[in-house]
Amino acid sequence: MPIINGTVLFNKENHGDGLKKALELKPQEIIMEIRESGLKGRGGAGFPTGTKWMLAAAAISEKKFVICNADEGEPGTFKDRVLLDEYTRLVFEGMIIAGYAIGASKGYVYLRGEYRYLLNKLKSEIDKMYSENQLGNNILGSNFHFDIEIRLGSGAYVCGEESALIESLEGHRGEPRNRPPYPVNTGFMGYPTIVNNVETFAAVPVIIFKGAEWFEKIGTDRSKGTKLISVSGDCEKPGVYEVPFGTTINEMLEMVAAKDTKAVQIGGASGICVPKSEFGRNISFEDVSTGGSIIIFNKDRDMLQVLKNFMEFFVEESCGQCTPCRIGNIKLLEGVQMIERGECSMSYLKELIELGKTMQIASKCGLGQSSPNPFIAIMTHFENEIFTQW
Amino acid sequence: MLVSEKSALTAEIEGIVNEYGNTRDNLLPILQRILNKHGHISEFAQQEVARLLDIHPVEVYGVVTFYGFMRVKEEGRYIVRLCKTISCDLAGKEAIARAIERELDIKFGETTQDKKFTLEYINCMGMCDAGPAMLINDTVYTHLTPRKAIEILKNCK
Numbered sequence: 346m347p348i349i350n351g352t353v354l355f356n357k358e359n360h361g362d363g364l365k366k367a368l369e370l371k372p373q374e375i376i377m378e379i380r381e382s383g384l385k386g387r388g389g390a391g392f393p394t395g396t397k398w399m400l401a402a403a404a405i406s407e408k409k410f411v412i413c414n415a416d417e418g419e420p421g422t423f424k425d426r427v428l429l430d431e432y433t434r435l436v437f438e439g440m441i442i443a444g445y446a447i448g449a450s451k452g453y454v455y456l457r458g459e460y461r462y463l464l465n466k467l468k469s470e471i472d473k474m475y476s477e478n479q480l481g482n483n484i485l486g487s488n489f490h491f492d493i494e495i496r497l498g499s500g501a502y503v504c505g506e507e508s509a510l511i512e513s514l515e516g517h518r519g520e521p522r523n524r525p526p527y528p529v530n531t532g533f534m535g536y537p538t539i540v541n542n543v544e545t546f547a548a549v550p551v552i553i554f555k556g557a558e559w560f561e562k563i564g565t566d567r568s569k570g571t572k573l574i575s576v577s578g579d580c581e582k583p584g585v586y587e588v589p590f591g592t593t594i595n596e597m598l599e600m601v602a603a604k605d606t607k608a609v610q611i612g613g614a615s616g617i618c619v620p621k622s623e624f625g626r627n628i629s630f631e632d633v634s635t636g637g638s639i640i641i642f643n644k645d646r647d648m649l650q651v652l653k654n655f656m657e658f659f660v661e662e663s664c665g666q667c668t669p670c671r672i673g674n675i676k677l678l679e680g681v682q683m684i685e686r687g688e689c690s691m692s693y694l695k696e697l698i699e700l701g702k703t704m705q706i707a708s709k710c711g712l713g714q715s716s717p718n719p720f721i722a723i724m725t726h727f728e729n730e731i732f733t734q735w
Numbered sequence: 736m737l738v739s740e741k742s743a744l745t746a747e748i749e750g751i752v753n754e755y756g757n758t759r760d761n762l763l764p765i766l767q768r769i770l771n772k773h774g775h776i777s778e779f780a781q782q783e784v785a786r787l788l789d790i791h792p793v794e795v796y797g798v799v800t801f802y803g804f805m806r807v808k809e810e811g812r813y814i815v816r817l818c819k820t821i822s823c824d825l826a827g828k829e830a831i832a833r834a835i836e837r838e839l840d841i842k843f844g845e846t847t848q849d850k851k852f853t854l855e856y857i858n859c860m861g862m863c864d865a866g867p868a869m870l871i872n873d874t875v876y877t878h879l880t881p882r883k884a885i886e887i888l889k890n891c892k
Contacts (some may be wrong), residue, residue, distance in 0.1 A: 420820045420859040458804045459860040461873045497767060500803030502858060516762030518801040534760065577822035577863035584864050614821070614859075640821055654821050658858055664801075678755070 352563055353551050353571045354428070355587045360435060363550025364479060367442040368487045375446040375553065376402060382557035383569030384549075388414060388505075388542030389612060389636030390711070394549075397539055400529040401447040404537035409449035411440050412533065412540040414510060416457045418502040419613030419660060421638035424573035425543035427585045429456075429463055432547055433470045437493060439546030441484065442553060444491045447539060455510050459496045467495055502662035505538040506710050509664070520666045521710035543664065544573055544637065564590035568629035576601045578609075578641035594624040594633070600729070603641045607725070609646065610640040614655040615715035616647075618722035648727040651682045652719055659716040670713025673704040677720050684731060692731075698724060736779060745783055747772075759788060762798060766805060770810075803857075810877045811853035814892050816870040820859035824868035831867045832856075834881035838888065843871045847887040852888070 380395030417425040494650035508522035532538020539685040580603035612635035656678040701717030754760040785792040862868035865877035
């Protein structure tokens with residue numbers, strides 16, 4: 346398959362005036378268009394965006410909210426930073442269209458505290474949009490009103506989980522809620538709320554402008570469109586790449602000029618570790634699913650140290666609310682330290698892997714459900730390498 | 736804290752709460768404003784915010800201690816946060832950490848005696864393609880080398 350960079354987002358020729366076109370459509374027509382495009386959530390979970398919007402649109406309520414999840418905290422992921430910085434308008438337009446589609450008149454951008462340096466730029470873009478009648482009352486001559494407010498996070502990875510993000514917006518500790526109920530019914534302040542990733546919103550005006558049929562042709566059968574991939578680690582050309590779904594890991598590695606690659610971590614610390622033997626797999630929801638990052642490890646990297654770095658991350662970032670995640674991550678980290686000292690028996694390692702599987706089932710939110718992923722993957726694929734050192 | 740300092744802080748917090756509104760959903764922006772100005776959110780400030788929002792002070796304390804960027808004690812004027820997560824680690828953050836520690840003669844987690852610098856590690860700050868990276872207060876510095884990091888610190892007045 347040919348690699349075409351920048352088909353949807355990184356090609357300004359395709360951007361056009363999606364907002365204007367959207368406001369000429371009926372809200373239901375927008376939702377139908379998004380559904381037909383097959384757009385799925387770009388934050389990692391891959392929930393169909395059209396379905397989410399339809400549920401929120403169907404909810405009966407005097408108030409509804411649109412939230413843009415810009416709490417990009419997954420290690421190795423920085424695509425939203427680039428979108429917010431260089432394609433600011435596209436993200437805001439997507440939020441306005443979402444608001445129009447579901448019947449919301451207020452949107453929040455939850456920007457991670459680490460990206461505070463982007464705040465002034467975002468605010469001045471919002472001001473500009475008010476002055477151009479793209480925000481505020483009677484947007485572009487329609488009857489639709491919409492406001493956008495930016496809220497800052499304060500250094501908590503878990504707030505990227507949508508219900509924790511809502512807790513944080515409401516002025517609480519960022520502890521995830523039980524789901525269901527989902528935010529589309531009971532979200533911000535108890536009102537129906539959609540929470541979408543920055544990249545999802547950015548794709549919306551392009552889809553409306555170019556049409557679902559155009560979008561639907563890009564990608565694979567079950568993963569439509571393109572994905573922004575943040576590439577870091579051992580390669581010559583790190584950065585953000587836009588590739589169609591279905592691109593293989595080998596093709597990605599060639600694009601970024603990576604040499605002697607031993608393994609890649611896809612989807613950040615909570616993603617999965619793919620060894621060289623599986624580099625023919627492709628990036629899509631049905632194969633290797635990702636929120637948008639690839640970290641590359643060359644042949645000289647010690648995978649146990651990589652794993653230790655991930656586990657330290659999770660121990661610090663667990664909110665501590667539920668037991669499997671709070672204690673499980675500590676146990677896994679201690680296991681890594683035991684292996685490091687040469688004190689971990691094979692049977693204890695097996696127990697730790699079982700513990701990891703329990704955490705995947707028993708944790709309350711995505712953090713604890715996915716934090717054992719790298720432990721299990723690295724211990725499965727690199728057991729020999731790790732245990733022959735001692 | 737002197738009585739006059741307390742009443743000045745009370746007046747300031749009342750002003751901030753008036754600006755944002757005294758509802759719970761404004762708690763984070765209010766705390767962030769206090770933090771930006773004073774570098775920390777003292778117990779007294781937490782109590783005043785709680786009083787004005789009509790919530791228990793423990794609620795405010797719970798929030799302040801949850802978020803990594805909020806602090807309850809006065810620390811350095813410059814908070815140096817070096818990213819320690821995987822990509823910056825692969826890119827050589829360890830050498831930067833040691834160089835900064837030697838230069839400032841403190842360890843990570845500590846503050847210099849003149850209260851100028853506090854050293855901290857931070858988890859992934861999204862500069863993975865340009866590591867090693869650090870934040871000093873709100874400013875991002877990327878592609879660090881030991882020499883470059885020290886020069887940046889020297890430029891902090």
